[in-house]
Amino acid sequence: MRRWEYIQRDKKALRSWFNGKKGKISWDMNSFLKWYQYQEKVCRYCGVSEKTCQEVIHKGLLNSKRFATEGVFARGVNRGYWLEIDRKEPNEPYSENNCVLACYFCNNDKSDVFNEKQYLEFKENRSDFLRKLILKENETLSK
Numbered sequence: 001m002r003r004w005e006y007i008q009r010d011k012k013a014l015r016s017w018f019n020g021k022k023g024k025i026s027w028d029m030n031s032f033l034k035w036y037q038y039q040e041k042v043c044r045y046c047g048v049s050e051k052t053c054q055e056v057i058h059k060g061l062l063n064s065k066r067f068a069t070e071g072v073f074a075r076g077v078n079r080g081y082w083l084e085i086d087r088k089e090p091n092e093p094y095s096e097n098n099c100v101l102a103c104y105f106c107n108n109d110k111s112d113v114f115n116e117k118q119y120l121e122f123k124e125n126r127s128d129f130l131r132k133l134i135l136k137e138n139e140t141l142s143k
């Protein structure tokens with residue numbers, strides 16, 4: 001097994017991510033890079049550190065065809081190694097106010113289904129959250 005040592009996402013990868021978001025981003029490159037540099041590298045939703053995620057993925061302790069196991073990246077095989085840039089409001093553009101870092105697991109789970117506030121509630125108690133949605137709807141209907 002290739003030895004693991006934590007590595008931060010490099011600027012080249014961040015620029016490439018940025019350039020891939022054209023039309024969905026209201027941020028300039030330099031502000032984005034600065035924002036990223038100063039973010040604590042822990043998931044907004046579950047608090048796991050990037051370092052922990054990276055070690056698990058690198059060592060193949062969990063597997064997915066999307067994971068860069070042993071640090072081997074390819075097209076479509078690049079998830080899990082670094083925290084991902086998540087939009088708090090999934091349908092709003094990427095911007096300083098709308099972005100947080102999230103681990104693969106939370107980001108994948110949150111998807112475009114939940115906004116930040118909803119997902120924080122949902123992850124605490126999934127079944128309660130869903131049942132509350134139905135209750136709220138019923139209250140609205142009975143008004």
Ligand SMILES: [Zn+2]
Binds near residue numbers: 044048105106
């Ligand atoms: Zn997480």
